[in-house]
Amino acid sequence: MRITDRVMLDRVNANLQANLERLSDLQQQLSGGKRIRRPSDDPADTVTALRYRSQLALNAQYERGLDAARVRLGATDTALGQLGDLLQRAHELAVQGGTVTVGPAEMQDLAAEVGQLLNGAVTLGNTNFAGQYIFAGTKTLTSPFALSGAPPTAYTFVGNSSQTAVDIGAGAPFPTNVDGNAACGPALSVLIKLRNDLAAGDHVAVGSDVSSLQTALDTTLQVRGDVGARMNRVQALQSEIGQSQAYLQQLDAQTEDLDIADAVVKLTSQQAVYEAALRVAARASQSSLLDFLR
Amino acid sequence: MALSVGLDTALTGLRAAQTATDVVSHNIANANTDGFTRQVVDFQAIPAVQGWGLSNAFGVPRPGLGVDASDIRRLRDAFLDFQYRDANSQSSMYQRMVDAFDKLQVVFNEPTDGGLNAQIAQFFSSFRDVASQPESVAARASVVQNAANMTSEVNRVAQQLVDLRKELDQQVSLKVQQINTITSQVADLNQQIVATELQNGNASDLRDRRDLLVDQLSGLVPLHTTEDAKGSLTIYTQDRAIVDGAAVIKLTTVPDGANSGLQKVVYDDQSQQPVTVGGGELGALLAARDQVVPQQQQALDALAQQLITSVNAAHQAGYGLDNSTGLDFFVGNSALTIGVSGTLLQSPEKLALSSQPNEPGNSDNASAIVGLQSQPLMSGGTATLEDFYRTLVATLGVGAQKAQAQSQNQQLVLQGIEQQRQGGSGVSLDEESTNLIRFQRAYEASARVVTVVDGMLDTLINRTGVLG
Numbered sequence: 001m002r003i004t005d006r007v008m009l010d011r012v013n014a015n016l017q018a019n020l021e022r023l024s025d026l027q028q029q030l031s032g033g034k035r036i037r038r039p040s041d042d043p044a045d046t047v048t049a050l051r052y053r054s055q056l057a058l059n060a061q062y063e064r065g066l067d068a069a070r071v072r073l074g075a076t077d078t079a080l081g082q083l084g085d086l087l088q089r090a091h092e093l094a095v096q097g098g099t100v101t102v103g104p105a106e107m108q109d110l111a112a113e114v115g116q117l118l119n120g121a122v123t124l125g126n127t128n129f130a131g132q133y134i135f136a137g138t139k140t141l142t143s144p145f146a147l148s149g150a151p152p153t154a155y156t157f158v159g160n161s162s163q164t165a166v167d168i169g170a171g172a173p174f175p176t177n178v179d180g181n182a183a184c185g186p187a188l189s190v191l192i193k194l195r196n197d198l199a200a201g202d203h204v205a206v207g208s209d210v211s212s213l214q215t216a217l218d219t220t221l222q223v224r225g226d227v228g229a230r231m232n233r234v235q236a237l238q239s240e241i242g243q244s245q246a247y248l249q250q251l252d253a254q255t256e257d258l259d260i261a262d263a264v265v266k267l268t269s270q271q272a273v274y275e276a277a278l279r280v281a282a283r284a285s286q287s288s289l290l291d292f293l294r
Numbered sequence: 295m296a297l298s299v300g301l302d303t304a305l306t307g308l309r310a311a312q313t314a315t316d317v318v319s320h321n322i323a324n325a326n327t328d329g330f331t332r333q334v335v336d337f338q339a340i341p342a343v344q345g346w347g348l349s350n351a352f353g354v355p356r357p358g359l360g361v362d363a364s365d366i367r368r369l370r371d372a373f374l375d376f377q378y379r380d381a382n383s384q385s386s387m388y389q390r391m392v393d394a395f396d397k398l399q400v401v402f403n404e405p406t407d408g409g410l411n412a413q414i415a416q417f418f419s420s421f422r423d424v425a426s427q428p429e430s431v432a433a434r435a436s437v438v439q440n441a442a443n444m445t446s447e448v449n450r451v452a453q454q455l456v457d458l459r460k461e462l463d464q465q466v467s468l469k470v471q472q473i474n475t476i477t478s479q480v481a482d483l484n485q486q487i488v489a490t491e492l493q494n495g496n497a498s499d500l501r502d503r504r505d506l507l508v509d510q511l512s513g514l515v516p517l518h519t520t521e522d523a524k525g526s527l528t529i530y531t532q533d534r535a536i537v538d539g540a541a542v543i544k545l546t547t548v549p550d551g552a553n554s555g556l557q558k559v560v561y562d563d564q565s566q567q568p569v570t571v572g573g574g575e576l577g578a579l580l581a582a583r584d585q586v587v588p589q590q591q592q593a594l595d596a597l598a599q600q601l602i603t604s605v606n607a608a609h610q611a612g613y614g615l616d617n618s619t620g621l622d623f624f625v626g627n628s629a630l631t632i633g634v635s636g637t638l639l640q641s642p643e644k645l646a647l648s649s650q651p652n653e654p655g656n657s658d659n660a661s662a663i664v665g666l667q668s669q670p671l672m673s674g675g676t677a678t679l680e681d682f683y684r685t686l687v688a689t690l691g692v693g694a695q696k697a698q699a700q701s702q703n704q705q706l707v708l709q710g711i712e713q714q715r716q717g718g719s720g721v722s723l724d725e726e727s728t729n730l731i732r733f734q735r736a737y738e739a740s741a742r743v744v745t746v747v748d749g750m751l752d753t754l755i756n757r758t759g760v761l762g
Contacts, residue, residue: 004720005325007713014709038399039691040698047688049405054415054680061419068426131430132655138648140429140655141615164655167422167664176426177655256405289724293731 005288012281019274026267035258045255052252058169059245063238065166069176070234073227075129076178080224083124087187087217090117090194091210097198098207111198115151118191122147122155125184135180138162144180145188151199155188157181168237175230183223186216297754299359300747306360307740310337313363314733318726325721329506331368332721333498338364368498374715375505379512379519381708383573386513388701390578394462394586395694401454402590404687410451411687413444414680418667424647425657425664429615434642442634445624448598452629455591462583463556467547469514469576470559473536474544476511477529480504481542484526488539491525501525516573532570534561545569556583586693591629593686596672598629601679604666612646612659619646623663 029035039046096102097110125135125145136144136159144159159180165173190212197205314335324330342356403409420440424433483504490497504527511517511529517536520528529537536543547557548566559569559576571577602624609623621644626632638645649658672682 001714002717002722004716004722004725006720007716010716011713036405038396038694039402039404039687040395040399040694041691043688043691043695046405046691047684050411050684050687053405053407054411057412057415057419061422065422065426072426130427132427136655138650138653138656160653162650162653162656164426164657165661166426167661173661289727293727 012277016274016277016281019270019277023267023270023274026263026270029258030260030263030267033258033260034256036256049252049256052248052255056245056248056252059241059248062168063241063245065168066174066234066238066241069166069174070231070238072129072132072134072176073231073234075127076134077224077227077231079124079127079134080178080183080220080227083121083184083187084217084220084224086117086120086124087191087213087220090114090191091213091217093117093198094194094206094210094213097194098203098210100203102203104201107198107201111195114191114195114198118147118152118188118195121184121187121191125180125188133159134177135159135184137177137180138164140164145184147188147192151196152192153196155185155192157185174234174237178223178227183220186219190216297747297751300750301744303357303360304740304743304747306340306362307743308737310335310361310363311733311737311740313366315730315737317366318729318733321721322723322726325723325726327502329502329509330721331370331498331502331505331719333366333368335363336365336367338362366496366498368501368719370505370719371715374711374718375508376518378708378711378715379509379517381704381711382509382512383516383577385701385704385708386575387573387578387581388697388704390575391582391586391697392694392701394458394578394582395690395697397458398455398587398590398690399694401451401458402687402690408447410444410447410683411680413447414683416440417444418664421647421660421664424645425660428647428657428660429654431615431643434615434645434647437645438634438638438642441623442639445626445632445634448594448629448632452591452594452598455587455594456630459556459583459587459591462579462587466557466559466576466579466583469579470545470547470557473511473514473576474542476507476514477537477542477544480507480511480527480529480537481540483507484537485540487525497525512574514574515569515571515576532572533567536561553584590686590690593682593689594629597679597682597686598632599627600671600682602626602632604669604671605663608659608663608666609646611649611662613648613651613653614644614646615648615654616641616643617651618644619651621646 028037036042036046036049093110093114097107102110122145126143127134128143132140133143134140136142139159142158144157146156146158148154148156157180161179161181163173163175164177165175168174190209194206194209194213197209314337317333317335321332338361340359340362342358404411406412417440420437424430424437427433483500487497487500487504490500508517508519508527508529515531518530520530522528522539526539527537528535528539534543536545544562545559546562547559549555550558559571559580560566561569571580606622606624610620613619614621621637622635623638624632625635647660648654648656649662650656667680668678670676670678670681672679673685677685
């Protein structure tokens, strides 16, 4: 092929341009730390990366949901614990009131104290945590428990037994509440009866209330046990999600991020190639026949 | 035979060498002129005059009468021109396509944390977040706000696609103007070349200019050319001739009612026939404007419409904190118009998170909306909303990648052809320097012949017959 000066210079120019483009591409990749900057860099891996990003965001959300569940179950656990203490105290008072040697005045004192405990139990049943009545089912804006009659003869429950739950991805939603009426109702009923029996000075009835109190206490403990188990499950799930997050992050980094060592090696070699090309360009067409003619 | 004939012969040599030197000088001067083709002088020996009983008169053979610089020629290969123009149409088209795809990729801005992929995920996540405290108006407000962020991102992308299409449309008009400018110039040159060559003039440089213009034109539209005996060039598009001798059929753009009022390229004569453009920058602009961008727009619209339909249906079935029900979540009917209902923006308590009235802690309807995230709502029940969007991004990436590869390939092809063309037509300074020496020597030798003949004449005139 016949080579002209223009052909040579054009070739040198085109090659320099191509070299510089590759160099700038590598520099851009390195400075951004990302292998994929636009979908066209790798369409298939772009989709994979987008999927990882979505899953990471979703998992972060599950973690938040589990946090909310843990806090709410914690509040439930505390309330049930206090209710248990309260029933314990009522149990002691009932045992005392069941003894025939206790006089009418003392029975009235005991009745007054059980009345206080009853009010305390209603307050616990109406526990409001972060704007939610936690024992009201899904009617979380209405205080669920109230006493009727003076002195109280019954309690009313205006909540429901519906479940509140958070989404934790796979499987059924994770329940964050307990059936309020089932958890607190028996305690309230037995406390009302005990207070009235004490006020009436009926030792026999008070004696029979002792076993009812025990049943109510058992119910409370049982519900509390369930809450505790769920809290453990939350912890296990959180650690599971944490592990899967770490793994996903690693996968995402492998897909999206640049292999720095590899890129640096490529950059160095590209720099060498570019410098060589520059050196050649400096020499190209330096001499011509004209130099030798006189 | 007269001695003076020798002088005349030497004179033709001097003239030929001078002409050749002039051509070398012209070549060297234009070594860096775009489109310049190196020129050479054709020499022809002038034969001896024969006949009239002159041949071999007195038994002396008759020599030729010197040299004639008969023609100055361009060294150009018409086939390489044809190849170059074909490759140039392709290369320019792909280059433009790459530009369009680059702009599209900037519009979608993926993969980033702010792109639509993240926003859609965030939209559904906010419904999960609110599920743990559906009675909180603040949490509800954040759901509505997240949704508004997502819709404004959808709006932004949709608007930028519309803008991109408009920009491409403007470029179409601009390219049509460029084509008309070039074809007018070619028609002018046609006239000049025919006139010059009719008088046996040298039109090489006019031809170079015409070839350069046709090269440029081939970057705008695919074309082919024919040249008639008089040297006039006819340029054809895929449909018909746009330059024929001195006549030009201009192109123009008219708003196309059937294509959202965008410009349609037609022949600017009575026919108003649409121009078929399968390549070149114009072809790429039309393809990007009428196929690539609308494809993305349709996909985005489909996504927005499905989002509106599904979320609204689910939302209508639920109850707000104030027991309001049957309300739409989204308003609008396309990617450009989708937005969060103004009622919900003003009163987040109306957000229907509950499946039952009077149950502020019930978030079953929020779960129903969350469920839409994993349902195959798109592509005839085969893809989720997010899958569909990711496929859209992937399609864009693949298209861009393909255009880049094709553009690079065609550029290499073009470079190869251009080098071949330059190899034949380009000016080599070494070669011209050699020629310069050659013609200088020829000139010197011819001059020497004049001196010798002069000496012979001197002998004949001044010395002959003089004794001693």
